[in-house]
Amino acid sequence: MEVLRGNNTSSSIITSIPSLHTLRHARRTTLNRVFGAVYTCAIIVLLYHHALNLIHSTTLSSFFITFSFFISDTILAFIWTTQQCFRIAIVYRDEFPENLEKVMKKSNFPALDVFICTADPYREPPMSLVSTVLSVMAYDYPTEKISVYVSDDGGSQLTFFACMEAAKFASHWLPFCRKNNIVDRSPKAYFASNHSWCSDAEKIKIMYESMKVRVENVLERGKVGEEYITCEQERKALSKWTDEFTRQDHSTIIQVLLESRKNKDITDHLMPNLIYVSREKSRTSPHHFKAGALNVLMGFKYGTLVEDYYTGLLLKCEGWRSICCNPKRPAFLGDAPISLIEGLNQCQRLVLGSMEVGFAPITFEGGTVQRWWNDQRMWMIRGLSCSLFGSLEFFLKCLGISTYGFYLTSKVIDHEQRKRYDQGVFEFGVPSPMFVPVTMAAIINLVSFFMGLIQVLKGSNLEGLFVQMFIAGFGVVNSIPIYEAMVLRSDKGKMPLKTTTISTCLVLALYVLVSLALRY
Known part of the structure; x- marks a missing residue:
């Protein structure tokens, strides 16, 4: 309770509004600033030393060697400088979602739109997409206010079939999560965990495994067989994939798989909206990769392969403010490449895109000594591979000689490859x-x-x-x-x-x- 005093009133009592989050500063901020100042002085001295050697070079070979050192250290200094913005004032935020209902009624909660992007069922396994869709639909949030949009830029019948299967399974999975207060609401994560299962978990697992078999069988065949079509509505939806339909040339497909005003789960609760979208594509018109797919739904900028960085940078230039929310339990988990070549191809795309927008995001992952040492090795490998090729590709593109296409990172996991990755062995x-x-x-x-x-x-x-x-x-x-x-x-x-x-x-x-x- 708080007491307010004014000129005309003696006192009034109001109820304090519960906090949805708090902010605290890191203790090591001062140390980071001192280290940054010392390191900056060292960089200036090093560049000054290179400049003197460059001026006093006596031979052509010594000039080019010193010049290469100067350019390399200047680039590394720039990269280091761009990393310091979030180290100068480190803050941590603690979130209290349980206070949300104390601030407003559930009926007044804002609508929540979630976009899930995919492009190739053979590089991004449909069952991973299914688990992602189901985990979002099972959010601890009023279901009638959730809308999930699956943006399939590959226009695949196989992906659409997986979404149909997810819609059917959701009518059982959502009540199961709600009844048992499940924390891991991705079926893949839940059934892979070692948590103690409740009584009806085995039944749900059998349903999940059955769905998994159907989806993977369809993926292996490359088409949806008649035995998997259960109603005329599904047949009509699948008929849009004709012989003339290709992933590079097809008309728009928008299919509402679940509608919150009509569809209910097995416990008579309303279901979230689930919409499958595959935008129109034509060989005669540029489609702008992921940015084009999302613009059918978020306002992304074109002209770069890192459309999220580019869009975020422009929004910040226009005055938009953002915060880093990093809860103790990760809000989202994704698949990182475990193959070195996949990781380097992804990094090359980031390097090229970053050069296009004049910004290089370089990250460091902490952890064990082995992880730290592997990070040092990856610095060397990235500098001599993806950074080198990305820079070359950028200059060729500026000259109009080459254009780097969107490279989709594979999410398919090879078990032997995974084993080597877990052991810290490079591919x-x-x-x-x-x-x-x-x-x-x-x-x-x-x-x-x-x-x-x-x-x-x-x-x-x-x-x-x-x-x-x-x-x-x-x-x-x-x-x-x-x-x-x-x-x-x-x-x-x-x-x-x-x-x-x-x-x-x-x-x-x-x-x-x-x-x-x-x-x-």
Whole structure:
């Protein structure tokens, strides 16, 4: 209770409004600021040192070497600077959703629209989509105010069938979650957990497994068989996929699978809205990838592969304010690539898109020492692969020579690959050009380290060799997974012989060219 005093009234008592969230500042903010100031001074000194060496260069080769150091450190300094904005004033927020009903009545809760995007049933398994749809529909929120839109940019009959199956299963799953106060409301997550199950969980699991078999059978066949069509309404909806229908050229499909005003679950509660949308596509008109698909429904900007960053940046420039909400229990979970080549392809798309909007988001994932060390290795791998190719693609696009298409990251999980990922083992099994610069750098560092070691044993200039050997040795340690993939490993994730051979030949060619250049 709070007491308010005014000029004309002695006192009045009002009930305080419960907080929906609180904000607290991190204790390490001051330390971060001191470290940032010291690090900034170090960067300035380093760039000043490079500039002096550049001015006093006596040969063409020393000029280009110093210039490359200057450019590289300038780029790294810029990347580091862009990371400091959220470290200067770190805050944590605690959310209290249980207070929402104390602030307003359920009938006054705002409507909630959720957009779920997919594009390829073979790279994004339909059962993962089904679990996502069901988890959203089962939100602890008035069901009649929830609308779920599945945006299928691939226009796949298989994805549509999976959505139909999800709509049927939802009439059982939603009451089950509501009755038993289930926390993991994704069926995939719930049935994979070790929590104690309630009495009717086995029945629900049998229904889920039956649905999973039907969806995966349809995916394997590549079409929806007659035995899976249960009513004339489904037959009519599926008839839109004719022989002329392709994912690049088709008319608009909008199908309301569940309508909250009409459809009820097995306990006579209203169901959320569930709408399947596949926008019109034509080979003669640009479709703008995911941004175009979402604009059929959110106002995304075109002209970049990272439409979310671009749109967010423009909104912030117009005065929009946002906060980072990071609850202790994750609000959303997604599938990250576990294959190195998939991760690098995704990173290349981010690099290219970031350069298009003049912003580079670089993240660091904390955790165990092994995870931290792998992050250091990924810095080297990204810099020599996806960042290099992304930058090259950007300049080619500026010249009108090349246009990078939207690359859909695969969410299909290979069990052997997953096992290696959980063990922290890198995947090099795909013969990709992006692995060539990485392998070349590993070979150069190894040769340089041993050549320096030989010079040390001969008693040569130890002071001059120390720094060079330290840098080469750091590169060698970071490249251990690459050496293992080239020589020691025999699993499917080993480095292809073609990549190793090409990299070795290019290193030899580079050595000859540098030797000739240093003579003059």
